[in-house]
Amino acid sequence: MADDILKEAKDAFTEAADAADHNRATAIDDIRFARLNEQWPPNILSQRERDGRPSLTINKLPAFIRQVVNDARMNKPSIKVHPVDSGADPETAEVINGLIRNIEYTSSADVAYDTGVECAVTGGFGYWRVGLDYAFDDTFDMDIMIKRVINPFSIYGDPYSTEADSSDWNTAFVVDRLTKAQFKAQYGNAATVDWDDDAWSTVAEPWRSENEVMVAEWWKRDEVDRTIILFQDIRDGSFQVYSKDQIEKDEDFAAVQQFLEHKQERVTKAIKVTQYIMTGAEVLEKNDWAGRYIPIVPVYGDEFDVQGKRFFRSLIHNAKDAQRTFNYWRSAATELVALAPRVPFIGPKGAFDSDIERWQTANTRSHAFLEYDGQQPPQRQPLDTGSAAGALQEALNASDDMKAIVGMYDASLGARSNETSGRAILARQREGDISTFHFTDNLARAIRHTGRILIDLIPHVYSAERIIRVIGEDGSEDRKQINAPYQVQDPKTGQPMQQPVMGPDGQPMQDEGGNPLMKPIMALHDLTTGKYDLTVSTGPSFTTQREEAASQMTEMIRAFPAAAPIIGPELAKNLDWPGADKIAEKLDQMTSGQVPPQVQQQIEEGKQKLQQLSEENQKLKQDQSDSMAKIEADKQIAAAKIAAEKEIALAKLASEQELERYKAELNAAAVASRPVIQTQRFPEQ
Known part of the structure; x- marks a missing residue:
C-alpha cells in the first residue's frame, strides 16, 4: 500500500513539474531581469567588457512593480462573512468576522498577502499557506495560521486545475531540499530507509542529488462516500442531520440519542484531504486534514489559456525588450560622449611653439592662459554631438515604450507630465490603475478563497467551549464566549442584562411583593452549526x-x-x-x-443633597408655620379680648348712661308729682 502511494505521488509530481516548467522558467527569467539587473545577454556583456565599452543597466522596471504592489497594500481586500441558512445568525457571523481578523493579525497575514502579490507582479504567480498550530505552549487549543511562501518555486499545483483561484486543486506539492544532516535531524526518527541504503540507488533527480534530498508535502484531495442521517428531536420537533462518522466520534451523542427519532438517511459525496510527507524512497508521515480544500492559496499575475495550457505572466514580461533597448541606447550615448576624440586646435605652423607643453595638455588640463605665435590665434573645431543626441532620443523612445507596454504613464508614477489640470492628472492616474487592476483583482480572488478555507476550518478547529479574541474593523479588541451560553452584558454599563419573566397570559410575572420577576438574557455563538458565505471588498485600508x-x-x-x-x-x-x-x-x-457617567454621578449626588435640603426646608417651614399659627392665634385671642373688653366697656357705659337717664326720668317724675306749697312773704317789720 505504501509503495502504491509512493509511486502515485512520484508520478503526480512528474506530471505537475512538466506542466509548470514553462511558467517557472519564464518567472525566473523575469525576476532575475527586474530584480537582479540581469538585463544584458551574457555573450554581449562579456564581449563589451573585453572591448572596454560601457554596458549600463538603468533599471526602470522596479518603479512599475512597486506602484502596483504598494497600491495593493493600500487597498487590501477584506473578508466579510454572511449567514446563509437558518442555523446561522448575523451576530455569530460578526464573531466569525472578528475571529478571521484576529487570525490575520496573529499570523501576520498581511505579510503573506504582500509577498504573494509581489511574486505575482514580478514573476507571474505567488502563494501563501493556511495551517494549524497550538494557541500557546501550555494549551491544547488549536489556532488557524496564515503563513507566507517566500519561495514560490517550492509549490507545484494541480496541472488540471481550471478555476481562477485554483479552488479545484486535487493535488499539490510543497518541496524543500535538505542536506544529509538536516534530513536526519528533522526526519531521522520517521525515516525507515537509511541514507546509504540500496533503495536510494534507484532514486534519481530531482528527489536526490549527491549531498541533498528533496522532501515533499503531497496534498491529495479525494471524493468519498458519506452517509448522513436525518433525526427529529421529540422534545421540540426540530430536525437535525448527523453523519455516521460524526456519530461514532461524538461522545456526547449517546446522551441525546434517546430524544432523537431516526427519519431517513442517504449517501452523499464528501471531500477528504490528506497530507503525505515523503521523499523519493518512502512516505514519512500521513496526516488527515480537517477541511475540504488544499490549504495552499495561489495568487496569479496576468493569466491566459492557449489550447488548454495555462500561462502566467508578470507585469514587466512584455517590457523587457524596451528595457534592453533603453539600456543599449543610454550606453551608446555615454560611449559617444565619453569616448569621442578630443576636439583639436588648428592654427598656423609655429603658433604652438612658444608654449608647446601647455598646448599638448589643453584637452586634459585646465590652464590659466595659452600663448601662441603669429597674428591669428588657433581655433578649436566644433564638437559633433549629432550621434549622441540621436542615441538619447532612441533611449527616450524606449522609455515611452515601457510606459505604453505596462500601461502606466508619468502621472501614475508621480512624475510631471504634459497634463496641467488636476482633472487630467487624475484621469491619467485612473487609466494607469485600470490597466493594472487585474493584479489587484486576482489578489481579491485569492483572499476570497482564503476566507472560504477559513470558514470551512473554523467549525473543526474552534469546536470546543472557549473564549476567543475578536478584532473589530477599527482594530478594537473584545473577548467572546463560543459554543456555550453566556449572559449578555450592557455595552454601556458592562452590567448583566435581564428581561421580564412572561406568564402564560403573555404578561410579565411578579413576585409576592409585587416586583417584576426578571431573568438573565442569554446568548450562544455556536461556530459548529450553520452555514456561512463570504464576500471580499477591495478598497483603502x-x-x-x-x-x-x-x-x-x-x-x-x-x-x-x-x-x-x-x-x-x-x-x-x-x-x-x-x-x-x-x-x-x-x-x-x-x-x-x-450625560457622561462622572457628570451623571455628580448630578445624582446633587439631587440627593437637594432632596435633603428640600426636606429640611419643608420641616423648617412646618415649624415656622406652627409658630406663625400660634402667633396668629395669640393675636386673634388678644384682639378678641380687646374687642370683648371694648364691648364690655361700651355695654357698661351704655348701662351707666341708661341708668342716669332712668334716674333723671325718675327725678323728673318725682318732681312733677310733688304738691305745690305757696308761701307768703311778709313785709319786713
Whole structure:
C-alpha cells in the first residue's frame, strides 16, 4: 500500500513539474531581469567588457512593480462573512468576522498577502499557506495560521486545475531540499530507509542529488462516500442531520440519542484531504486534514489559456525588450560622449611653439592662459554631438515604450507630465490603475478563497467551549464566549442584562411583593452549526478611509457649520491622535442628550443633597408655620379680648348712661308729682 502511494505521488509530481516548467522558467527569467539587473545577454556583456565599452543597466522596471504592489497594500481586500441558512445568525457571523481578523493579525497575514502579490507582479504567480498550530505552549487549543511562501518555486499545483483561484486543486506539492544532516535531524526518527541504503540507488533527480534530498508535502484531495442521517428531536420537533462518522466520534451523542427519532438517511459525496510527507524512497508521515480544500492559496499575475495550457505572466514580461533597448541606447550615448576624440586646435605652423607643453595638455588640463605665435590665434573645431543626441532620443523612445507596454504613464508614477489640470492628472492616474487592476483583482480572488478555507476550518478547529479574541474593523479588541451560553452584558454599563419573566397570559410575572420577576438574557455563538458565505471588498485600508473621512467631514463643517453638532462626534472618531475616542464619546453624549457617567454621578449626588435640603426646608417651614399659627392665634385671642373688653366697656357705659337717664326720668317724675306749697312773704317789720 505504501509503495502504491509512493509511486502515485512520484508520478503526480512528474506530471505537475512538466506542466509548470514553462511558467517557472519564464518567472525566473523575469525576476532575475527586474530584480537582479540581469538585463544584458551574457555573450554581449562579456564581449563589451573585453572591448572596454560601457554596458549600463538603468533599471526602470522596479518603479512599475512597486506602484502596483504598494497600491495593493493600500487597498487590501477584506473578508466579510454572511449567514446563509437558518442555523446561522448575523451576530455569530460578526464573531466569525472578528475571529478571521484576529487570525490575520496573529499570523501576520498581511505579510503573506504582500509577498504573494509581489511574486505575482514580478514573476507571474505567488502563494501563501493556511495551517494549524497550538494557541500557546501550555494549551491544547488549536489556532488557524496564515503563513507566507517566500519561495514560490517550492509549490507545484494541480496541472488540471481550471478555476481562477485554483479552488479545484486535487493535488499539490510543497518541496524543500535538505542536506544529509538536516534530513536526519528533522526526519531521522520517521525515516525507515537509511541514507546509504540500496533503495536510494534507484532514486534519481530531482528527489536526490549527491549531498541533498528533496522532501515533499503531497496534498491529495479525494471524493468519498458519506452517509448522513436525518433525526427529529421529540422534545421540540426540530430536525437535525448527523453523519455516521460524526456519530461514532461524538461522545456526547449517546446522551441525546434517546430524544432523537431516526427519519431517513442517504449517501452523499464528501471531500477528504490528506497530507503525505515523503521523499523519493518512502512516505514519512500521513496526516488527515480537517477541511475540504488544499490549504495552499495561489495568487496569479496576468493569466491566459492557449489550447488548454495555462500561462502566467508578470507585469514587466512584455517590457523587457524596451528595457534592453533603453539600456543599449543610454550606453551608446555615454560611449559617444565619453569616448569621442578630443576636439583639436588648428592654427598656423609655429603658433604652438612658444608654449608647446601647455598646448599638448589643453584637452586634459585646465590652464590659466595659452600663448601662441603669429597674428591669428588657433581655433578649436566644433564638437559633433549629432550621434549622441540621436542615441538619447532612441533611449527616450524606449522609455515611452515601457510606459505604453505596462500601461502606466508619468502621472501614475508621480512624475510631471504634459497634463496641467488636476482633472487630467487624475484621469491619467485612473487609466494607469485600470490597466493594472487585474493584479489587484486576482489578489481579491485569492483572499476570497482564503476566507472560504477559513470558514470551512473554523467549525473543526474552534469546536470546543472557549473564549476567543475578536478584532473589530477599527482594530478594537473584545473577548467572546463560543459554543456555550453566556449572559449578555450592557455595552454601556458592562452590567448583566435581564428581561421580564412572561406568564402564560403573555404578561410579565411578579413576585409576592409585587416586583417584576426578571431573568438573565442569554446568548450562544455556536461556530459548529450553520452555514456561512463570504464576500471580499477591495478598497483603502481602514486607516486611509478614516483619514479621508476626517478630511471630508472637516470640509463639510466649514461649508455648513450648522452640521457641526451632528458631524462632530464622527469627526473625532476618525482623528488619529491620543484622546480622540474619549472626545468622540463625550461629543456623542452631548449631541444625543446623554450625560457622561462622572457628570451623571455628580448630578445624582446633587439631587440627593437637594432632596435633603428640600426636606429640611419643608420641616423648617412646618415649624415656622406652627409658630406663625400660634402667633396668629395669640393675636386673634388678644384682639378678641380687646374687642370683648371694648364691648364690655361700651355695654357698661351704655348701662351707666341708661341708668342716669332712668334716674333723671325718675327725678323728673318725682318732681312733677310733688304738691305745690305757696308761701307768703311778709313785709319786713
